[in-house]
Amino acid sequence: MRFILISASLSLVLSLIGTPAVIRFFRARELGQLIRDDGPQSHHTKRGTPTMGGTAIIIAALIAYAISAALAGRLDSAGGALAMATFAGMGAVGFLDDLIKLKQQRNLGLNKTAKFGGQALVAIVFAFGAQYVAETSTRLSFIGPLSLDFGPVLFPIFCFVILSATSNAVNLTDGLDGLASGVSAMVFGAYTIIAFWIFRHQLDYTNEAWIHADTLAIGAAAVMGATLGFLWWNAHPAKIFMGDTGSLALGGMLAALGVLTETELLLIILGGLFVAETVSVILQIAVFRLMGGRRLFRMAPFHHHFEQLGWHENQVIVRFWIIGGLCTAFGIGLFYAEYLSRAGSG
Template sequence: MLYNLLVSHINSCYTFNIFYNVIVRSGIAILLSFSISFSLIPILIKYFKYWKNLAQPIRNLGNKSHIAKAGTPTMGGIAIIFSIIISTLMLADYKNIYVLTTIFVMLSLAILGLIDDYQKVTKKNTKGINATCKLIGQIMVSIICCMIVNYNLNSEIANHLIIPFFKKLTIDLSIFYIPFALFIIIGSSNAVNLTDGLDGLVTVPIIIVAFCLGLMCYLADNAQYININHLQIFHVQQASELTVLCSAIIGASLGFLWYNIQPAKIFMGDVGSLSLGGAIGIISVISKNEIRLGIIGGLFVIEALSAIIQIYSIRYLGGKRIFKMAPIHHHFEQIGWSESKIVSSFWLLSIIFSLIGLSSLIL
């Protein structure tokens, strides 16, 4: 809104020209979303903990560090999503269809996650809403968004996939692209949700992935100004406005991390993890980096796969468990790793995956 207002006055004031620059607006978005998130979270902590007693139910994992988390408020994702949306609407072009679509995904999945969180804290169990109902909600939101994005993308690239590390190799999925895009968005949403199990564990990888996606959105929109032959990327007009949104994700997540680092004063909750996961999923679809997201967000893939493998091993291998506990961060807890060691190791792993993913742009 602020961006659109300033742009309308550019002709009358040369100073406002600076707001044409996506990088400038992205930098401001980081600062603004950080400030909002950092300021709002203490209010949520006080409200949830002392006024409403809305604390996260803790699974009994036989671990003293988890028992100590009892009474910690949840739903901190409310502050993250609020900060992102406000900052984006102020500093990005709110008429941009890709920005609106991403906000719709975030807001819809945040509402779904909020309902899930509220049921958990009021019923004092870790189940939340029915898994089938949650999946149906995710599918409905994803279908709407995929149809909108597919309609607005250039028809020459809309159904195509870039295969990282294979120059000029693309695959046309044709009618199968929409189901594939649904898988990316829903898979990303649930994978991030599964990763959110230890203090600070999911927040830094989200920041890293948001940075990478923001960079790739900027490159995709400005492909005509760079040597596109040296970058494995499609030209997606107006995608750079998502760089502002990605920057808002970074800032809001940094503000939250201050209170979520061990020992956490508040948890993100499904309201944050489902919506942020869905956001990076739809951004990867818009910028045509669907497979590259699987590399950059490799940590999320590992967490999700560990849970899937565990379920199938128990079901089809006579109850045998591949991991002591899933998702995999709980496995490392069970074999004696400290929480801080697991979190720092997974952060490092996320950085490595991001570097590999970014290198696929030029290799």
């Protein structure tokens, strides 16, 4: 437990003091956010705000994880190392996307093929490591009645789907100051509890996943602390944005934690707000195409819909934080109920 606390505290401090340095660095090089012309008018004042702030989250979390895992004598643990490598790898894809946007002064960075190609590469490496190094099950195993084994062939495809879906869901949510970072911190807090619980009680779903759960808890705590430290500067009015660098990294880490703790289906509940934001975009596109140009929302993702209805940005953020917190609490409750069910049947 103390190494989890060290990890969270250290990453929080590093992020708090490191983010201003990142702000100054990017501001000096005029690497500022581009704003969509068709976005809310109130957002045009944010043009030029430093972006790619996800680098501060990634660096702080990696340093905190390395120190805490080393102190715990668990730096060689495959599970934690794999999760953090996936976190950094997805962040690298986002960094390239952000850099191209800024260099070419356009909202389009990597094209779809290149972006999904980068995510696919990270997913393949992750899937290989999960199967053959961390010895994670290829089965969807959190919900008792559901038994679906992807096997070694389909498992990499599944990993790509969950990594891509989760990272892009966080990316879609990252449209208001502090919204994605605040909700992400809650979900990482939940995974810190879940991973520690798995290790503490040696929960064995289908394999020996609990062996790596302590370092997964350390990693989740490191990212949680780094995200909270970043949120201090990202809260409205934001001094810096995380960019795709941060959103893809955070989403990739959440997906990795879901797979390595064998709670992939639970991730849908814990990240319920991310799911809702993604569904709002899908529904908007579907209705627009099927109904001849009519729109379901005034703007998607649907946090912008509420802005268009007249809600102040802070109102949307705080209320969405509350929804995200309720989803996280409900997810933890489901996990505990499943644990009691397994303990009773065992």
